[in-house]
Amino acid sequence: MPDALRKMVDAVEGRAAAAMEQFVAGEGFSELLVRVTENVVAVSRISSDVWDLTLRNLRLAGRGDIDRLAGHLLRTEDKLEMLLQAFERQEAGPDRQ
């Protein structure tokens, strides 16, 4: 790429970058971002629910079932950690507590 063209591209890019940064920091864009985020969240939730319902009606474990099971495993791990800590305190003796 010739030097003159390169310099021109850099200059245009610099101006575009500054303009875009000003644009995304504005109230209008911020509000737009909020609404778009809410729409994406709502659509993804509806689609996830539909898939889950379909799987359940096929008598297969859905995402919700797996999440619940994983939640049980996490709570069991928490209890194990607490038990280990209690055991270590016991083993350390009263002086270390």
Add this chain to the structure above:
Amino acid sequence: MTQVPGIRGALAAGIETANILLTAPDARIGTTPRDLVWSHRKTTLYRYRSTERRHRVPVLLVFALINRPEIFDLRPGNSFVEYLLEQGFDVYLLDWGVPGAEDAETGLDYYVCDALPWAMREVRRCSGADSVTLLGWCIGGTLCALHAALEGSRSPARNLILLTTPIDPKDSLYRTWVGRDSFDVQFVTDKWDVVPGVGIDVANKLMKPVANLWTTYRRLAQNVQDGRADRAAFQSMQKWISDNPPFPARAFREWVTWIYKERRLVNGGLRLRGRRADLRRITQSLLIVTAGSDHIVPRANTTPLLDQVLSADVTDLALPGGHIGLMAGSGARNRIWPELGEWLAARSSG
């Protein structure tokens, strides 16, 4: 016909650029040998192998809840972990893992009141040292500061290093976006068990849309054409940037509400498990590092901490660079790492 070599060169550069981008996911990052020391839920503590541990106080690296901690150990020759090991430190890394929907109810209290102190306990046990240096980056820094603000001098943390850490996000672009009343974080976290990492990544990129979505790739193509492209450096960073774990819903809600909407950390109203996080309880030796071109956590978002802490030994380091480039850019090895190394060495004996 003089146009032909130019067209051929541009075509070859285009193919090479595409190849760099397409094979970036295969780049190897975080390769320094390490051992798993402890794990709980998704959290894992690693210790890096070394035969040259000279400093008594071990260093625990804590990264943010977005992106992965491999940024500390990006690639051979450009790895902060590698640098610390060379300097004789005993280095540990706390990896928050990749949360799933089952972690929806994991809040900031888990990270600050459970995982972090438990990891420090394991670091002390493993190293035989009484105290630890906590080095937190971005949200990881805020979690470390919260720990110190809750525990004060009871914490085994002797030194606290906070890199580009949000403390008071007043006037930041993030606050303009998520701190506004119309952003209903409750709606988002009611619907999502975990906030997808890709959504957070898009938001980060939108902060500097032209630079992130166009200039990066245009520069790569130009560097390839000029024969100046650093394939390994680009691919390792690209791979790291593309790896975005989700954010647990409750932690996300608390993070946005407490830090961005209500600025509780500086207003003194942040409580975890009934205990108030008071920044004035921070008495550790403190090093704060800010980056001049950081658009994610501008310097003004970190410095309010300096007005609150009671540490007698405070160092404030304002350096040029961006949020990530500061520590992982090509100039980090010669600029910031030696400063961190010297600061640490002076506070890691006995």
